[in-house]
Amino acid sequence: MKNIDEIAVLLIEQRKKLGIEQKDMYMRIGMKQQQYQRIEAGSDVKLSTLLRVLEGLDLELSIVPKGDKALPSLVERVPGSQSELGKIKGELEDDSDDLGFWFNSEDNA
Structure with a gap:
């Protein structure tokens, strides 16, 4: 299972791959830059928030057995x-x- 910091790195990489700035996440998912910045810093987030971020980055959550x-x-x-x-x-x-x-x-x- 990936830890929070590894997930944060994946989010950063995807955002950069899409050419999106942190401040632009507000337009994509209605989240202020400071709030999104905390997520990329590895802060613990609610599942609903993570799903919203994934949607904004054209990603989806997949749960698979080990x-x-x-x-x-x-x-x-x-x-x-x-x-x-x-x-x-x-x-x-x-x-x-x-x-x-x-x-x-x-x-x-």
Whole structure:
């Protein structure tokens, strides 16, 4: 889990990447420069405030399990999706020979 200081560094990097000054955060999220400055300094903030800042920086919050406890992918969790995915993949592979027709590289004998 990242600590508050690491999150603050990520926020600073994203803000700079977007070319936004601290004072401009007021226009983006309605937060005064001093208040936003405290967040970037690593002050503890409410979750609702963090979400507002993330939105203003075109970021989103993602909560995932640590290490090997990761959730299965959506494909693994949706019943029947594995077989459906295999079927689609097979259909795509089957179409590969059709390229010759379109590019005149097949024998037309």
